[in-house]
Amino acid sequence: MDVLINVFVALHVIGIASLLGGFLTQMKAMGAGTARFSPAMLHGALTMLVTGIALVGLNQADDHTVNNLKIGIKLAILVVILGLVYVKRDDEKVDKGLFAAVGGLTTANIFIATLWT
Template identity: 80%
Template sequence: MDVLIHLFVGLHIIGIAALLGGFLTQMKAMGQGTARFVPGMLHGAFTMLVTGVALVGLNEADGHHVNNIKIGVKLAVLIVILGLVYVKRDEERVDKPLFGLVGLLTMVNIFIAVLWT
């Protein structure tokens, strides 16, 4: 079971890398006002959602304690990110504050995962 959990943790990290990487590659365009949500950001957010839910289930099935409040907060933040990216995915330009909000929420989600023990 540990190998499966580690596999899903790796996939979860790949998802966050795709979401954050998509944001970071658009930083210069954000400064020019031409930033857009690239498909990798949407795919990364979906990957995070699926693997995160799988990780909760696998950890509970293995008898590990899961902090449900932390998971709920992370899920809420991810749902907001996913909603914003999904709704605005086809637009050629996304407003700077909205694009920045997605980047900020992505980093908030990372810090919640790492610092909330």
């Protein structure tokens, strides 16, 4: 079971990298006001959602304790990110504040995951 959990953790990290990488590659465009949400950002957020749910289930099935408050907060943040990216995915350019919010929420989610023990 540990190998399966580690595979899903790796996939979860790939999803985070895709979402954050998509944001970071658009930083210059955000400054110019021409940033847009890339398909990689949407797919990264969806990957994070699916693998995160799988990780919670696998950890509970393996009798590991799961901090439901932490998971709930991370899920709420991810749903907001996913909603913003999904709704604005076809727009030619996204407002700077909205784009920065997605980057900030993604970073907050990473810090919650790593620092909240």
